[in-house]
Amino acid sequence: MSLDEPPAWDGLSGDPNDEQFGDIVEPATIDHASEFDAVLVGEPYDGAVIGRRGAREGPAALRDALAGVKTHHFDAGPVASVGDCGDVEIPDGDVSTVQEAVREITHEIHASDALPVFLGGDNSLTYPNAAPLLGDSLGVINFDAHLDCREVRGEPTSGTPYRQLHEAGLDAYACVGARHFETSTAYAEYVDEQDGEVVPSEAVGTDGPVAAVERALDAMDEVDAVYVSVDLDVLDATAAPGVSAPTPGGVSTRELFRMLRAGAADDRVAGFEIVECAPSLDIDGRTAAAGARAIAHFLSSYTGNPS
Template identity: 65%
Template sequence: MSEITAPPDWSGPSSDPADQQFGDVVVGTDLDTVEEFDAVLVGEPYDGAVISRQGAAKGPAALRNSLAGMKTHHFDTGDIDSVADLGDIDIPSGSIAEVQDAVQEITGSVHELDVLPVFLGGDNSLTVPNVAPLLEDSSVGVLNIDAHLDVREVRDGPTSGTPYRQLHEAGLDSYACIGARHFETSTAYHDYVRENGGTIVTVEEITTDLAEAVDRALSGLGDVDRIYCSVDIDVLDAVYGGCSAPTPGGLLPRELFRLVRLFAADERIAGFELVECAPPLDTSGRTVDAAARTVAHFLSGWSV
């Protein structure tokens, strides 16, 4: 069974005593005390399944570092102040399938607790163990905020491009991809999503009417009991290229921030993840900072 490494010590770098930063409020915890908090960060430093550019294994540490220096105040909802850090899942050696199975032993324990898990990736292959425990006792829909559908067939083993095919085969009830880009997927995978009742909302639909795009994605999930929200940071435009698979024509950060805030307000939300952020490929930390703020915006929307 995988274990969890101790969380880092958090501190806010500002010298202004009036500043309240995530580094001042996030508290290290363990599975015995985590239910004292509203949300918990769980790091997943793994990129062994990436089919493009590696670097996402460094994501959790960089996201924490960026969050630590961010203010906790949102103008509409006030301060975020009940967040804990469980630490990083100790990723075992072995095949991608073996890693998914081992990680699921930990994520299953986290989902059993009365706290919102926020998984800091890591690559998209770990979406499978992040979501699979929810399928055991509920109807579940996934909101995949992503440039890609990630429903490739599993041929020689799972990859970062297969998670939603795997979850469909494990009993996922509904799926919506929001932020998909033209010329970034194959007809066969588009058809697979349609044949399985999924919903695809393109970037153009978001930029034309963001609120309507959110409504269409949520409607596409149907009347499920629980919703899991995944953000692949490659949904941003390629100028934010510190990710596994950057492509042009994506969202701006402010559009992504509004998206996650609106989704987070749904009372069925049962988990959130930020994946595919690859700090070694980043320029001036712009992608890491956008990704960390995405996490913060989700927490501010969820706490309403």
């Protein structure tokens, strides 16, 4: 199992003062990942999607959108020290085979000192992305419209990763932005049995994004490492139409960005991912633009960033 050569990055502005991610992201290898605060890893796969496919094109779309995003955050200053390790070479085979192969790569990446930023791809790869961290006491904060804790019936799907992680030893789970009427009672009860925390999207709106993340972090009290996942369907369908299952009633981009900055500031953060960006289903590039800025906001607050 290996990684494709990383793409070339270029800024899109002719103004030399207009620094963008395209100007600062550098090619990287796993062996040299520790030279960066964070490294991007693409995962072009959507073979496990329950609904509409298209997420295999997500890594390229997220990179294209991020290249033109400026690096400066008004509170944190510029983001720096980001590498790109390229895309995981996805093997032929069933979903279990893909998950096992991807886990070989993610294990190596987690062994470096850099924060891995996985560019999905579908939600089934959350399992191999986070599983190498299970040697520690691990919690996951999942920004998602759905709980994704379905039983594995035959092969895993994009709806099973958190069931798989719980069965492998996940210690804590919180879903922020879950939608009413998008999850079956049986799965809500399963998360409750695991002492998981569910913060519905309307609670984000009424209590505020920082309070929502505080509830999620409270559920992480006993863990040593935190993995953060963003399924872009957590956003309202108007902001992110290019996902497998867009629905109304989601959080706004502003709320998501604020929550990600609050979550990234926790010094236990050990991994981050953006999944379910499907550009062929998108409108005017909205979903990729939101995902790219979500990455920028997270990195601006990540404690590994010298800013």
